[in-house]
Amino acid sequence: MTDFELQIQEVLDKNPYWSHVFWLRGGATETVQGIAAEIGAFQDEYFRRFGERPDPIALVKSDYKKGAVFFDPVTVDASLSFKVMIWRILIGCHILGVNFSYQRRGQSSLEITLRSFDGHLEPYHAEKWWDYHVLQHISIKAINNELFLGGFYPAVQAADSTIKSSAVEE
Amino acid sequence: MSIGGIDRVLFAPAGVSVADAILQVCRDLWPKCIFQDSDGAIGHEIDDPWVWMHGTASDEFFVFTDRTAYEMWNEFGASQENSNSMLHFIVRPHPGPPYGLFEVTVVVDQWDESMRALDDGLQNAFQAIYHVRSAA
Numbered sequence: 426m427t428d429f430e431l432q433i434q435e436v437l438d439k440n441p442y443w444s445h446v447f448w449l450r451g452g453a454t455e456t457v458q459g460i461a462a463e464i465g466a467f468q469d470e471y472f473r474r475f476g477e478r479p480d481p482i483a484l485v486k487s488d489y490k491k492g493a494v495f496f497d498p499v500t501v502d503a504s505l506s507f508k509v510m511i512w513r514i515l516i517g518c519h520i521l522g523v524n525f526s527y528q529r530r531g532q533s534s535l536e537i538t539l540r541s542f543d544g545h546l547e548p549y550h551a552e553k554w555w556d557y558h559v560l561q562h563i564s565i566k567a568i569n570n571e572l573f574l575g576g577f578y579p580a581v582q583a584a585d586s587t588i589k590s591s592a593v594e595e
Numbered sequence: 596m597s598i599g600g601i602d603r604v605l606f607a608p609a610g611v612s613v614a615d616a617i618l619q620v621c622r623d624l625w626p627k628c629i630f631q632d633s634d635g636a637i638g639h640e641i642d643d644p645w646v647w648m649h650g651t652a653s654d655e656f657f658v659f660t661d662r663t664a665y666e667m668w669n670e671f672g673a674s675q676e677n678s679n680s681m682l683h684f685i686v687r688p689h690p691g692p693p694y695g696l697f698e699v700t701v702v703v704d705q706w707d708e709s710m711r712a713l714d715d716g717l718q719n720a721f722q723a724i725y726h727v728r729s730a731a
Contacts (some may be wrong), residue, residue: 488649488651488652489652490610490615516644517642517647566716566719566720566722567715568624573619575623576619578612578615580610580611
């Protein structure tokens, strides 16, 4: 394994639920290598769009709970475009609008528009069914009865919550 | 730096970036607010990516409602004029029971409409994250 793959393995080891999802998808033999390839493709795509190369592993090291969400199955299996969008949300871009339409046996669509720090609008379109899972992890809240969507929060198993989980089981 | 005002303790789920959720609410309320880590010397604009890449790892920080408030606090400290223009957040594991929670202490100068909106927003945000986690 490369250093990059070892670091991914470390994150997965701390989050057994995620590993389960990857196993359900067809076995874990290629999981770490597959995730590494997905992240590499994301970095290339992000560089192509924004001229910089994001480093999810560095984010894991500086802010574990935020960085590790990039290895959540919803993120890993999202389209490249949605991975870029998730990263943009993690670094603080505003969620400006969500257009979700579902039609049983018909056409469905999901468009999420972000506003970057310099005020540019960035529309992202779901490209495959798995992308719709992103909606599960976006926080929906109200302030003064006004609706706000923001942030991306898959549950991360960290050392602090692990201790409490074991305490619950006693 | 401390404002020594009213302490309000809220609870947030463990296993997510609580600071990120707090800052999202602060930004929704005060779009030009300033973040400062309790160990840091510099106030960062809320739309500075540094805040979201590094600041959200903090478990104790200050949020100033805007740049003017930040400068007033730095120059004059606490005063009647800048009441509630700086919030002090402290995030700590809740010893339990119940387990699996964090305590979020918010220190404000006085309880008014803007602080009620903050309180409401934070509680809604923490609840929302909890539901997001349960659905996953």
